[in-house]
Amino acid sequence: MSDRIEIQCLIFDFDGTLAETEEAHRKAFNKAFNSIKLNWHWDQPIYKKLLQIAGGKERIEFYNKSFSSNSKKISSKDIEDIHLQKTKFYSQSVAKGCVQLRPGIRKLLEIAKYNKKELAISTSTSRDNVALLLKSCLNENPEDVFSFISTGDLVQKKKPNPDLYKLVLAEMNLMPEQCLAFEDSRIGLVSAKRANIKTAVNPSQYSAEDNFDEADYFLTSFLLEQFPKSLRRRLAL
DSSP, rough: OOOOOOEEEEOOBBBBBOOOOOOHHHHHHHHHHTTTOOOOOHHHHHHHHHSSSSSHHHHHHHHHHHOOOGGGOOOHHHHHHHHHHHHHHHHHHHHTTTTOOOOHHHHHHHHHHHHTTTEEEEEOHHHHHHHHHHHHSOOHHHHOOOOOEEEEGGGSSTTTSSSHHHHHHHHHHHOOGEEEEEESSHHHHHHHHHHEEEEEEEOTTTTTOEEEEOSSSEOOSSSSGSOHHHHHHHHHH
C-alpha cells in the first residue's frame, strides 16, 4: 500500500482503546455472578485470558465450557441472564463517571474532525455500550461524532475475524488504504490487518504483553504530539 494515499478515515476500537473499560467490565461480571449466587469470580489473571475471546456472552460461554466442572455448568438461559445483569452493573458504573476516555483521545477526535477526517468505530461490544460511554465522557450521541459504528451484533464473526472492519469499509465506501485503525490488543490488530488496514497500536491495561509484531505503528500514548513523525505526516493533523 502506498503511503502517498491520503488517510480519510480513522477507525477506532472501543473497549481498551477509546477508554480503559475492561476493569469496569470485569467488576460488573463479578457482581452479576454474585447476584444469582453463582460461585464464580474472575480475577485479573483469569480475565486477561478471557479477553482473548471477543464478546461478553462468548466469554461467559467459554468459561462455562473450559473452567467449570460438570456439576457447576450453567444453561444458555443462565448465560443470557448473567449478561443482562452484567450490562446493568456496567451501565451504572459508566453513568457514575467511573470510566473515562484514555488521555489524548478527546483531542485526537476533535483535531481529526476539524481536519475533515471521517471517524468510525469497529468493536465487538454493543451500540448501547458505545452510546453510554460517549454520552458520559463527551456528552455527545455516537452519530454526532462517528460516521459509522460497526458493532458485534451486526456481524456473524467478531474479532479477530475481519468482518467488523470490512463492514466499515463497505458502509463508508472506502478502500483499506484510505483508513487507519487504532487498536489496543492483539485480537484487534489481527482483525484490522486481515482487512488489509494499516494499524496503530497502543496497549491497554490488559494487553501490554500481547504480540504486536504486525502493527504498522506502535504508540506509547494517544497524545498526538507523541505519535511517530511518520504517522503524523500521514495523518496530516
